Amino acid sequence: MMKLIRERSDVLPLLTEVFRTHGYEGTSLALISQHTGLGKGSLYNFFPGGKEEMAAAVLDGIDRWFRIHVFDPLRSHEDPRAGIRAMFEATDRYFHSGERVCIVGVFALSDVRDRFAARINAYFSAWQDALADALRRAGRDEASAEDLAEEIVAGIQGALVAARALGDHTLFGRRLERMKSLAE
Amino acid sequence: MMKLIRERSDVLPLLTEVFRTHGYEGTSLALISQHTGLGKGSLYNFFPGGKEEMAAAVLDGIDRWFRIHVFDPLRSHEDPRAGIRAMFEATDRYFHSGERVCIVGVFALSDVRDRFAARINAYFSAWQDALADALRRAGRDEASAEDLAEEIVAGIQGALVAARALGDHTLFGRRLERMKSLAE
DNA sequence: GTCTATACTTTGATAGAC
DNA sequence: GTCTATCAAAGTATAGAC
Numbered sequence: 001m002m003k004l005i006r007e008r009s010d011v012l013p014l015l016t017e018v019f020r021t022h023g024y025e026g027t028s029l030a031l032i033s034q035h036t037g038l039g040k041g042s043l044y045n046f047f048p049g050g051k052e053e054m055a056a057a058v059l060d061g062i063d064r065w066f067r068i069h070v071f072d073p074l075r076s077h078e079d080p081r082a083g084i085r086a087m088f089e090a091t092d093r094y095f096h097s098g099e100r101v102c103i104v105g106v107f108a109l110s111d112v113r114d115r116f117a118a119r120i121n122a123y124f125s126a127w128q129d130a131l132a133d134a135l136r137r138a139g140r141d142e143a144s145a146e147d148l149a150e151e152i153v154a155g156i157q158g159a160l161v162a163a164r165a166l167g168d169h170t171l172f173g174r175r176l177e178r179m180k181s182l183a184e
Numbered sequence: 185m186m187k188l189i190r191e192r193s194d195v196l197p198l199l200t201e202v203f204r205t206h207g208y209e210g211t212s213l214a215l216i217s218q219h220t221g222l223g224k225g226s227l228y229n230f231f232p233g234g235k236e237e238m239a240a241a242v243l244d245g246i247d248r249w250f251r252i253h254v255f256d257p258l259r260s261h262e263d264p265r266a267g268i269r270a271m272f273e274a275t276d277r278y279f280h281s282g283e284r285v286c287i288v289g290v291f292a293l294s295d296v297r298d299r300f301a302a303r304i305n306a307y308f309s310a311w312q313d314a315l316a317d318a319l320r321r322a323g324r325d326e327a328s329a330e331d332l333a334e335e336i337v338a339g340i341q342g343a344l345v346a347a348r349a350l351g352d353h354t355l356f357g358r359r360l361e362r363m364k365s366l367a368e
Numbered sequence: 369g370t371c372t373a374t375a376c377t378t379t380g381a382t383a384g385a386c
Numbered sequence: 387g388t389c390t391a392t393c394a395a396a397g398t399a400t401a402g403a404c
Contacts, residue, residue, distance in 0.1 A: 006369085023294045025209035029398060039371050040399080046369095050399065101293050108349035109290045110207045117351070124349040147362070150346070154359060155335075157349075158342020162334070165292035165308040165341075167301070175338060178331070190387085213380060223389050224381080230387095234380065 008046045008057060011036050016058045020103050024055055024112045052115065055107075059119045062103060065094070066127065074130040080137040081184065087131065088180045091156060098163035098172025105157045128153045135183065152179045192230045192241060195220055200242045204287050208239055208296045236299065239291075243303045246287060249278070250311065258314035264321040265368065271315065272364045275340060282347035282356025289341045312337045319367065336363045 014036045019027050029040055029051065036043070047053040069090045077083030095102065104123045107116055132149035136142060159175035162168075198220045203211050213224055213235065220227070231237040253274045261267030279286065288307045291300055316333035320326060343359035346352075 021295055023207065023209060025207060026295055028396075030396075041372080041401095042370050044399075105345045105349065106293045108345055109285050109293065111205055111210055113348060120349050121351060124346060128350075147358075150355065151339075151359065151362065154342035154346035154355070155339055156342065157345040158338035158340065161289045161292055161341040161345065162308060162338035164297060165289065165304050166312075167305060171334065171338070174331075175335065178335065212378075214378080225383095225390080226388050228381075 011038065011043075011046060012057060012061045015054055016061060016103070019055060019058050020101055020106075023106055024051075024110060027051070027055075055112075056116065056119065058103065059107070059116060059123070063119065063123050063126075066123065069094070071126050071130040074134045077134070080134040083134050084131070084138070084183050085180070087134075088176055092173065092176055095160060095172065098160060098169065100160075101164060102157060102160055105160065124153060138183075148182065152183065155179050195222065195227075195230060196241060196245045199238055200245060200287070203239060203242050204285055204290075207290055208235075208294060211235070211239075239296075240300065240303065242287065243291070243300060243307070247303065247307050247310075250307065253278070255310050255314040258318045261318070264318040267318050268315070268322070268367050269364070271318075272360055276357065276360055279344060279356065282344060282353065284344075285348060286341060286344055289344065308337060322367075332366065336367065339363050 015032065018032050018035050022031060029043065032038075032043060032051075032054070033040055038046075043054070044050065047057065049056075070087050073086045073090075074080075074083045077086065094100070104120055107113060108120050108124075113120060128146075128149045131152060132145045135145035135148055140148065155175060156179070159172045162175075163171040199216065202216050202219050206212075206215060213227065216222075216227060216235075216238070217224055222230075227238070228234065231241065233240075254271050257270045257274075258264075258267045261270065278284070288304055291297060292304050292308075297304060312330075312333045315336060316329045319329035319332055324332065339359060340363070343356050346359075347355040
């Protein structure tokens with residue numbers, strides 16, 4: 001009954017890199033076709049909603065990855081400090097030490113923000129809330145936990161921007177270390 | 185001998201807002217024409233290099249504004265702390281308390297980064313260096329001055345991203361306050 | 369399910385009248 | 387110096403053969 005067909009999930013990682021590199025407006029179907037090796041017909045077969053549905057799927061995939069590797073560990077680790085350490089490691093790994101960019105952040109800055117506002121907001125909220133929860137369980141009071149979580153989540157985004165702007169491969173790791181020490 | 189013709193500088197502020205709102209790829213000549221009230225012919229008269237020259241002019245205009253209102257005060261204020269305070273005030277004003285976005289940061293995250301790499305790098309470098317200079321003159325040692333300047337410049341960018349992502353009008357001011365207290 | 373061919377729109381840019 | 391008309395190329399999306 002179940003068929004072994006190629007699925008959306010097979011295309012998703014390739015799709016993600018195209019959107020990450022070129023942004024929403026800069027990503028054309030020709031570019032997608034080229035990088036996935038799929039014709040437009042196949043792409044529309046997987047994503048009948050076209051480019052917008054593809055971008056939405058990309059955002060959902062990112063949210064899934066972070067939920068598994070970042071948000072959930074932050075909440076469920078019995079030692080909250082270990083969860084926070086795991087978060088910084090996963091973050092450094094995911095963004096390739098700052099060479100990669102955060103698509104959610106890129107979308108947030110552009111005018112497609114409105115179209116994906118719910119997903120963008122959910123990603124940032126989930127991260128900040130999970131981190132605040134870990135900080136609180138680590139002994140911080142509610143207010144300072146939320147403030148520090150906001151500082152770190154924003155700080156990660158800023159480090160990605162600055163690293164790209166200055167072309168400095170070492171900046172991202174340096175900023176992560178600094179924020180890690182703040183969270184201890 | 186000198187003619188009182190409309191100049192590029194008259195168009196620049198309008199142009200800047202279009203690029204700020206829609207990014208480089210998202211900004212079409214039709215949009216520009218609509219928001220400036222100028223036909224394409226006039227636009228190409230001012231900017232023979234087309235869209236790329238317009239974007240370059242926008243970046244140059246931003247650099248000019250920040251040099252006057254941020255970088256120079258940081259360096260030339262006899263009281264470095266006053267220069268730093270002026271920087272935070274100008275920054276808050278320029279970005280409309282976080283409702284506006286930083287075009288240079290947006291460009292840095294997209295694939296047009298390479299095309300404008302020199303200008304993007306210059307803007308971030310100038311800011312960070314001027315701030316580090318003020319911090320050093322305020323009594324910090326070289327290393328910690330540079331580190332804190334990096335943290336603040338990146339932190340401002342991150343605050344802009346997070347504010348837009350979460351749709352939180354209060355976030356930017358809150359983060360600026362925090363960074364201001366760090367710099368004192 | 370995948371491809372090629374194609375429709376239709378919008379893009380950046382140019383030409384030429386005024 | 388400004389406009390309208392127009393160009394070739396690239397954009398998203400669809401149709402239909404296989």
